[in-house]
Amino acid sequence: MNLSPNKTPMPVQPPEERRKNFGEVALGYGEAQAMEEAARCLSCKGRPCVGGCPVGTDIPGFIALIKEGKFEEAYETISRTSCLPAVCGRVCPQENQCEKYCVRGKKGEPVGIGALERFVADLHAERGVPAEKPQPNGRRVAVVGSGPAGLSCAGELAKRGYEVTVFEALHVAGGVLTYGIPEFRLPKKIVAREVEALRALGVKIETNAVAGKTFGIAELKAEGFEAVFLGTGAGLPKFMGIKGENAKGVFSANEYLTRVNLMKAYEEGSETPVCRAKKAVVVGGGNVAMDAARTAVRMGAEVTVVYRRSRAELPARGEEVRHAEEEGVCFRLLANPTEILTDGEENVIGVKCAEMTLGEPDASGRRRPVEKEGGGFVLEADCVIMALGTSPNPLLKRAEEGLSTGPRGEIAADGEGRTSLDGVFAGGDAVTGSATVILAMGAGKRAARAIDEYLQNK
Amino acid sequence: MFRIVKKQKLNDTVVRMELEAPRIARKAQAGQFVILRADENGERIPLTVAGYDRERGTVEIVFQIVGGATMCLNAREEGECIPDLVGPLGNPTPLAGLKKVAVVGGGVGCAIALPVARRLQELGAEVVSIVGFRSRGLVILEEEFRACSSRFFFTTDDGSYGEKGNVCAPLGRLLQNETFDEVIAVGPLVMMKFVAAATKPYGIKTLASMNPIMIDGTGMCGCCRLTVGGEMKFACVDGPDFDAHLVDFDEAIRRSRVYAGFEARAREKHCNLLKKGEAE
Numbered sequence: 114m115n116l117s118p119n120k121t122p123m124p125v126q127p128p129e130e131r132r133k134n135f136g137e138v139a140l141g142y143g144e145a146q147a148m149e150e151a152a153r154c155l156s157c158k159g160r161p162c163v164g165g166c167p168v169g170t171d172i173p174g175f176i177a178l179i180k181e182g183k184f185e186e187a188y189e190t191i192s193r194t195s196c197l198p199a200v201c202g203r204v205c206p207q208e209n210q211c212e213k214y215c216v217r218g219k220k221g222e223p224v225g226i227g228a229l230e231r232f233v234a235d236l237h238a239e240r241g242v243p244a245e246k247p248q249p250n251g252r253r254v255a256v257v258g259s260g261p262a263g264l265s266c267a268g269e270l271a272k273r274g275y276e277v278t279v280f281e282a283l284h285v286a287g288g289v290l291t292y293g294i295p296e297f298r299l300p301k302k303i304v305a306r307e308v309e310a311l312r313a314l315g316v317k318i319e320t321n322a323v324a325g326k327t328f329g330i331a332e333l334k335a336e337g338f339e340a341v342f343l344g345t346g347a348g349l350p351k352f353m354g355i356k357g358e359n360a361k362g363v364f365s366a367n368e369y370l371t372r373v374n375l376m377k378a379y380e381e382g383s384e385t386p387v388c389r390a391k392k393a394v395v396v397g398g399g400n401v402a403m404d405a406a407r408t409a410v411r412m413g414a415e416v417t418v419v420y421r422r423s424r425a426e427l428p429a430r431g432e433e434v435r436h437a438e439e440e441g442v443c444f445r446l447l448a449n450p451t452e453i454l455t456d457g458e459e460n461v462i463g464v465k466c467a468e469m470t471l472g473e474p475d476a477s478g479r480r481r482p483v484e485k486e487g488g489g490f491v492l493e494a495d496c497v498i499m500a501l502g503t504s505p506n507p508l509l510k511r512a513e514e515g516l517s518t519g520p521r522g523e524i525a526a527d528g529e530g531r532t533s534l535d536g537v538f539a540g541g542d543a544v545t546g547s548a549t550v551i552l553a554m555g556a557g558k559r560a561a562r563a564i565d566e567y568l569q570n571k
Numbered sequence: 572m573f574r575i576v577k578k579q580k581l582n583d584t585v586v587r588m589e590l591e592a593p594r595i596a597r598k599a600q601a602g603q604f605v606i607l608r609a610d611e612n613g614e615r616i617p618l619t620v621a622g623y624d625r626e627r628g629t630v631e632i633v634f635q636i637v638g639g640a641t642m643c644l645n646a647r648e649e650g651e652c653i654p655d656l657v658g659p660l661g662n663p664t665p666l667a668g669l670k671k672v673a674v675v676g677g678g679v680g681c682a683i684a685l686p687v688a689r690r691l692q693e694l695g696a697e698v699v700s701i702v703g704f705r706s707r708g709l710v711i712l713e714e715e716f717r718a719c720s721s722r723f724f725f726t727t728d729d730g731s732y733g734e735k736g737n738v739c740a741p742l743g744r745l746l747q748n749e750t751f752d753e754v755i756a757v758g759p760l761v762m763m764k765f766v767a768a769a770t771k772p773y774g775i776k777t778l779a780s781m782n783p784i785m786i787d788g789t790g791m792c793g794c795c796r797l798t799v800g801g802e803m804k805f806a807c808v809d810g811p812d813f814d815a816h817l818v819d820f821d822e823a824i825r826r827s828r829v830y831a832g833f834e835a836r837a838r839e840k841h842c843n844l845l846k847k848g849e850a851e
Contacts, residue, residue: 282789284608284615284655292791321657323789327594350793352803359803359822361829365793371786376614384639384837385614386830459825506790508808 115152118221123228128439132410135296135379138436139203139228144184147232151179153217154224161214162226168555170194172211172226179229188237191230196265197554199238199303202231204294204400205551206430238306244313250274252568255338257324260288261550262344262541262557264311269561271314275568278338279311280322285375288346289542290550292375293367293401295408298433301374325512330537339571340536340564343524344557347542348506352499353396357453362388362461366397366405366500373408390414390496394464396450397500398422399547403433405498406442416442417492421449421469421482447471449482451489453497464492502547509543521546530560538564572652573607576629581711584636585679586645587621593628595658601686602664602780602812605630606788608655609644616640617785619683619757619811620659630658633682633711639837660788661811664778669696669752673745674720675738675766676702677758681712683780684757685719692719699751700724701741703762707732738762739769746773753778756815760824767815779815781806783826798822 115121124140125131131138142150154176162172171190178187191198207213207227215223252275256267259281267277285291287304308318322328324345333341350365352358369388372378378387393409395402398420409416418437420427423446427434438444447469454463467489471480505522517525517533523546530538540556542548577589595605604619622631636645647653664687666672672691676684681702691698700720704710706729717723724741725733734741742754746769754777756766763779770777785795788807795806800817804810 282657283787284657292787321655322594323657323660326658326660326789327598346791349790349805349808352793352796354803359796359798359826361825368786368792368794371792376786377612383612384840386833386837459822506808508790 115149117153120153120222120225120228121146121150123225128441131297132440135411137300138297141235142228142232144182144236147179147229148182150225150229151176154180155216157216159216161216162211162224165210165212165214166194167210167549167551168194168558170211170230175233176224176226176229179233184233184236185240185242187233191233194558195230195554196268196558197261197307197550198230199234200261200290200299200307201551201554202227202229202234203299203303204549206400206549208431210551244310246313246315247272247274249276249315252276253278253338254340254342254564254568255280255333256342256344258282258288258344258346258541258543259286259308259318260290260344260346260541260553262543262553263288263342264307264557265554266342266344266540266557266561266564267316268311268314269558270564271311271316273561273565275565276315278317278319280324280328281318281320282323283375284320286318286320288344292371293404295370295374295404296379297407297411298404323508325509330513330516330534334536339568340538342530342557342560342564343509343532343537343539343543344541344553345506345509345524345543347503347547349504350499351501351504353450353501355450355452357455357461358499360453360455360459360461362390362495363453363497363499364388366395366401366498367503369405369498370401370408373412379408379411387412388496390494392494393417393496393498394419394450394492394494395498395500396420397502398427398429399500399502400429400433402500403429403437405500407433407437407440409496409498410440410442414496417445417494418442419445419448419450419464419466419492421447422479423447423471426479445492447482448490449484450497454491461495461497462493464494464497466490466492503542505543505546528559529563530556531563536567572654573656574652575647575649576627578647578649581633581682582709585633585682585709585711586636587631587633587682588644589624589629589631590653590656591628592630592656595656596623596625596628596630599623599630599659600663601666601690603659603661604782604788604811605632605656605658606660606785607632607644607653607657609640609647609653611654613643614640615655615786615788616644617660617782617788619780619782620686621682622686633679635679638834639840657788661807662809664755664780664812666690666694666696669694671697671699671751673699673701673742673751673754675742675754675756675758675762676700676716677738677756677762678704678709679711680758680762680780681716684755685712685715687755687757688716689719697721699745701726701738701745703727703738703758704732705729737765739765742766742769746770746775751775756780760820760827763815763818764820764824767818767820771816777815778812779818781811781813781818781823783823784829797826
């Protein structure tokens, strides 16, 4: 038993170094550190951590196996519920999920569950244990979108013997894991590894294929796909509707991150056009805002994050906020842009902000930010990055009559992913709006089970 | 991989390519676009579909060599393949029910106006085409345009061929004497802006085919946003055609130059590389 109130520290690249490179920030546990951290787990009867995991991973079970040095068995335990442990170990908001409920967290820090998950997954990959290719059952399923929802759905179906083809709109698979989450937080080789693992299971991946444009659902069915899963992702970036938002130097976080990640603008000699800002303002407080802010730091900018609520309400993972601050990102909390200031040629020169205060809780349960009277301030900037979430993509809805959507335009699906169309399932951000990788993964996995059930009864 | 079935130089800087892409060819309609990459590290280049052959399974693109990415594309020869081609994206130009239409094309935009004119002719509409170029050396697709137009007007800025001036002169004369169900403008932003100004007093519905900077082409990046009638629109999912009387062209012109400095540097670099290649 390790009685330390603190987590075994994760080796990280020092802030001064990492703010100049795109290498991974957190370097991961070695075997000794993992076993030391695993020894902090009390293996308590109540198992509250499991209740905090959106996919119900047997956390005490896999940690107990780490304690015994049975790392491969620990991996098998996790992979019963999670398709992408190397990804989730890195990007899950553990402090709001499993680790939030850890008994050790009552007096000191919780067990580093995410770090342990990551350790087990990385070790498994290093060992290169070959996947067993399941016996094919001769039935075909189409998965639309290769983000976390699509990949997990495809993996689960492939394990059950289905012949799965994943269709991806971009030229590389991975969805938000590829275009959105930066290299320093989730190295692309890890995403590529997960995609390769699916290929080893027999999953086909077809890039440059847009559902609703290149093909419709009816065509997929005519091609012999008996069921379709739609994991098309969150959709269109939101903007604020303030003056100056279309000026030169204002970008959505999606655009900025896509140019840097997917289009590799961070690589030396890259020809991808990208804004090389001196002073960037990032608007928003979620993980995407932190990703954009930390990316801008690495691209050479002085960065300020403007968020309309207070620190306690920041939706980003605690670790991302901490890392951002260590890397020199400034936070202007309780502030909201009211206008983007421009020069005579519509280049951004600053952001006018109002100071905010917190009022009564709103529908989301968070206290509603209210503009303070008078005052306000101006931040000098030559670049503004909007990280305000997304609104549903209308593309599929317009193409597919009969596909019901919810009040905001998101695809309507029940808890198992069933949509209004027979044999068509959906999950992930396309259904919930912007959420987390783990929720999308869970939805993909549940839909896979529902698809299996549907096809067995068909 | 997508094979270049045919490559043809239309003038010194404009190239036509026919690409093997059966799935896109099956679906493509006038007004839609594709996005392609010329090599594994290339940029994503959005190009409006200039034609398609459903039976042969090919789509046609026409591009102007303007920057690093289009230089790379032009380095690809007939028989070679490009790694990525996706589409058809955007909405087709709505043409059903139109009886008499003026199709206005400018410069390389004529390549995109052509499939619209052809489709209108197929639908039985009377097509009056007005096409303009800077000078004689830049003229493309003249015969093709003549073939699908009931009347044809031709301008060059310097008067080296056809009427001297820009497309607005013949358009203005036409508008004084007759009316159209619709005017469809495809070309440089400035040209479309002036076409919109010319038709507005007559209250003739006018469409502009917008071609802003974009990355994914499916609504994800928000790079292609425009102001249309005071509202934010995404060219990739809401367009690329918009009511020209409502488009904020001045903003679109500014936004088209967001990465101008970058493009100039890339062009210079590529030119130097090409020169170096020639010297060797």
